[in-house]
Amino acid sequence: xxxxxxxGGSVQAGGxxxxxxxxxxxxxxxxxxxxxxxxxxxxxxxxxxxxLGGGTTYYHTSVKGRFTISQDNAENxxxxxxNSLKPEDTAMYYCAADSFSCGLPGWARRYGAVSxxxxxxxxxxxxTVS
Numbered sequence: 001x002x003x004x005x006x007x008g009g010s011v012q013a014g015g016x017x018x019x020x021x022x023x024x025x026x027x028x029x030x031x032x033x034x035x036x037x038x039x040x041x042x043x044x045x046x047x048x049x050x051x052l053g054g055g056t057t058y059y060h061t062s063v064k065g066r067f068t069i070s071q072d073n074a075e076n077x078x079x080x081x082x083n084s085l086k087p088e089d090t091a092m093y094y095c096a097a098d099s100f101s102c103g104l105p106g107w108a109r110r111y112g113a114v115s116x117x118x119x120x121x122x123x124x125x126x127x128t129v130s
Contacts, residue, residue, distance in 0.1 A: 001023065001025045001098050001120040002024040003022070003023055003096070004022045004024075004123070005021050005093065006020050006125060008125030008127045010130065011127075015129070016084075017085065017127060018080070021033065021035070021079070032051050032053075032097070032103075033078045034046060034050070034058075034095075034097075035048045035049070035069060036093070036094045036096060042091075045060065046113025047060050047113075048063065049111075049113060051103070051107050051108050052078075056109075058109055063082075067081065067082050068081045069081075085127075085129045088129075090127060090129050091127060093125050093126075093127050094122055096115070096121050098118060099112075099117045100117055100118075100119065
């Protein structure tokens with residue numbers, strides 16, 4: 001599985017960015033994918049996740065109402081639309097796929113933000129909010 005993120009950049013507070021994660025060697029429409037972020041000196045945290053088989057999602061409380069995770073099966077891509085960005089959203093953002101527990105009941109809520117659940121990771125894309 002190959003994951004390639006794009007769409008990061010620098011934006012002023014209140015602005016928007018759209019991150020994309022293109023998957024190859026992986027049928028995204030049948031699996032689970034997530035977005036994580038890691039700021040300098042902090043642990044990696046789960047931001048959002050989606051079970052592509054049913055469309056259920058998970059969001060970290062800090063991004064609820066501002067971020068939206070969605071799928072584009074035609075392009076085998078998962079996107080993260082980030083609105084009303086805040087300086088505390090500044091971090092390296094990573095796409096993850098191939099969850100070990102994918103498909104279990106309540107996967108998004110129970111496992112979506114658990115980094116050890118995922119077997120494949122992208123290289124990351126930087127988001128800076130000033």
